[in-house]
Amino acid sequence: MKKRSILLNGMALVTAVVAVLFIAAAPHEEVDIPKETWSFQGFFGKFDQAQVKRGFQVYKDVCSACHAMNLMSYRNLAQIGFSEDEIKEIAASVQVTDGPNDAGDMFERAGKPSDTFKPPFANEQAARAANNGALPPDLSLIARSRAGKGFAGYEGADYIHAILTGYKEPPAGFQLQDGMNYNEYFRGHQIAMPQPLSDGAVTFADGAPNTLEDESRDVAAFLSWAGEPNLEARHLTGLKAVLFLVVFTLLFYAVKRKVWSKIH
Amino acid sequence: MTAVFKNPVIRWIDHRLPVFSYLQHEANDYPTPKNLSYWWNFGSIAGFMLMVMIATGIFLAMQYTPHVDHAFNSVERIMRDVNYGWMLRYLHMNGASMFFIAVYIHIFRGIYYGSFKAPRELLWIIGVLILLLMMATAFMGYVLPWGQMSFWGATVITNLFSAIPVVGDSIVTLLWGGFAVDNPTLNRFFSLHYLLPFVILGVVVVHVLALHRFGSNNPTGIDMKGPQDSIPFHPYYTVKDMYGLGVFMLFYAFWVFFAPVALGDPDNFIPANPLSTPEHIVPEWYFLPFYAILRSIPDKLTGVLAMGASIAVLFILPWLDRSPVRSGAYRPAFKRFFWTLVFVCAILMFAGKYAPANYWLPFELTIVPPEYMAAQAHLESVDALWPISFAGGHFGIQIITLGQIATVYYFAFFLVILPLLSIFERTLPLPLSISKAVLESHGGGAQSSSAAAKEKA
Incomplete structure (x- = not known):
């Protein structure tokens, strides 16, 4: 009886070891996204409200020129600490088309908190026409759709941070296509989006540091919140x-x- | 057979409609072997998961819109604006994985302890039917959020039916409700995804009826011989099931609340786009072993047939394993082949996850494309690579080869090893009765004497 159980335990052990090898096996990636630490990770993870708020400013001042966020409404900003008046003001800064009115005409009006974020382009064709044929993706779920696979995969925020800080001079001999930009962390290293952020590109309302690193981290946190507002x-x-x-x-x-x- | 109840209302009802007597008999007094291990918890856990899936699913359906233009956004609306919608949705999507975990353990337990053997063949076959229904339901449910992986998964899997000669294309058109995966496909999948769980529920009732005919098998695999071998289901197994359920729910809660999308694919957060194919189309983890069997055979029709056969072989399992000893505990050779099968299923799951042409480098914990291997070996073309390669000191096995070896073992286990073991295996002596076995395992030290293996066979 004893001998057999040793054999069985041995087999179980070998099986476990190989199983661990399997689980640990990661596909060889062309690019390695560096893992950062974020306040919203872990069992007790919470968003850093000030950071998410700054990230919204980065989105509003820079990203929103090309990227829509069709799942977000201005009213959602209350969750990250904007007051009712601030939200009304932010919403009113855009003109949206509404209607038809009683006369059957469409009309322009100032945005309301219940409106979704105003998209920069009327449709996909307009977005492509303005961007050299490339379509700037909607950012509502970008942090979720660009996350690494599996339980130990990198966060979407890691990916966003890596892309935004990954613009470099192409290495010697690299064939860069017309209108493309070299990015260390983008698959194939050729990305249509020109470097959007740089040191000092945004001046934060709260006076926080605005190096490229800070801006990238802040907007990555904002997009993570937008991807899953119910995380907390x-x-x-x-x-x-x-x-x-x-x-x-x-x-x-x-x-x-x-x-x-x-x-x- | 009617029991006597104190409450006059219950007595009045029970006299006319003996539901209370039935419950008393089938859920309370129901004699159960006294030696069931925790492996026997997974049947009731699977039943619990079915209830959770139906309950969460009904509420999700109240908010979901089955239309190609609105499905994706309606799911996101559930996640964002519906009160506790995120929880319902995470419970449902992770619940599918938990349901399969419970059912897969339940099936392996049945194979190990010979629970499919006479007189429980029909019970087993009904169980395999439940598995098939679950697979269909899970597949159609995964299509509903209408993300990239939903759409392309649906396209790949429904296209498999086109491999069937003559009628294949017509079947695919019928499944699609048109000539591509589109709105009619989504609509019929939603309809069937709502219908099938209730069909499963009905078949589960039949499964339990068939179970109660002869009662549960047990770790010794020998029949209950008298009152000393059995205990009433309540309270013994009700509390044991509740304890096991608690542990399982903790496991479930971990995924739902702390890693809700780890079992899914990030690509499904991108709305379906028929014009852009994802780089790797992979099914959910619980389909990976079958997907690996499908892909290990390059010919489409043969691959589809092999995938079908991998389930079909379970239906005839009672006639493949003819060993008179039910429990693997008394079958030393079977035990080894069984655990190898479990291991091989894990390999199949692994192989199903990666593109077949890739190489697995076990010593370097990585999966690499064939071009990488060729470059390491200074080869001009990937065609010159061997399926098992030592390119430049890197030991690698091609994923398709891994899948093929595993597929061969999977079928050999059922079609060759089990029939041969039934004839040649020297089994260990069985305990005289369940209560004797229980006493021995508690250090009673009674000499084991042999009992006839399968009295009712």
């Missing part, structure tokens, strides 16, 4: 759920022991 509620509910389940499980474990003591 998820973490908090999760902690409550786990706490409840631990008590539930221990209770039933105790009852199980008690009930089964008659059998054993």
